[in-house]
Amino acid sequence: MTSEINDEEGQRAIVETFQKLRKDQQNMSAAISSLEAEMREYENVLAVVKTFNPDRKCHQDVAGTLVAISAGDLCQSLEKIAENQKSQIKTLEELMVTKGKEIDDYRKEHNIRFLTAEEAMAMRAANQK
Numbered sequence: 001m002t003s004e005i006n007d008e009e010g011q012r013a014i015v016e017t018f019q020k021l022r023k024d025q026q027n028m029s030a031a032i033s034s035l036e037a038e039m040r041e042y043e044n045v046l047a048v049v050k051t052f053n054p055d056r057k058c059h060q061d062v063a064g065t066l067v068a069i070s071a072g073d074l075c076q077s078l079e080k081i082a083e084n085q086k087s088q089i090k091t092l093e094e095l096m097v098t099k100g101k102e103i104d105d106y107r108k109e110h111n112i113r114f115l116t117a118e119e120a121m122a123m124r125a126a127n128q129k
Contacts, residue, residue, distance in 0.1 A: 014110045021106060025099045032092045039085040046078040 049058065054072030061067075069077070106112070115123070 014112070018103070018106060018110070018112055021099065021103045025096060025103060028092055028096045028099060032089055032096070035085055035089050035092070039082055039089070042078055042082045042085065046075060046082065049074050049078065 049071055052058070052071035054070060054075070056071040058069055058071050058074045059066050060069050060074055060077070
């Protein structure tokens with residue numbers, strides 16, 4: 001009886017760890033989507049600001065403070081921000097690939113497989129008997 005309890009606890013721990021790994025990967029995916037949306041916004045603003053005279057006065061919100069800046073300086077700032085966003089996205093994508101390999105290795109190591117709907121229904125029916 002004790003070995004059954006330990007085995008059940010072990011299986012529960014394996015499933016919880018697997019679910020945590022998948023949740024981590026989903027969080028990375030959400031962060032990438034958010035960064036990509038932000039980057040598109042910066043690129044849209046940059047496209048508009050590039051049409052301005054470089055000496056034109058613009059205002060930029062910096063940490064809740066409105067700062068006067070020339071359009072040329074604003075372009076440079078926005079380009080740096082967009083490049084930084086691209087770099088962050090690339091890093092997160094690399095981490096996602098690594099996390100995917102980790103999940104796959106964990107799945108193989110613990111013989112985790114996903115059931116089809118028919119297999120799940122068959123198991124439920126067998127357990128109800």
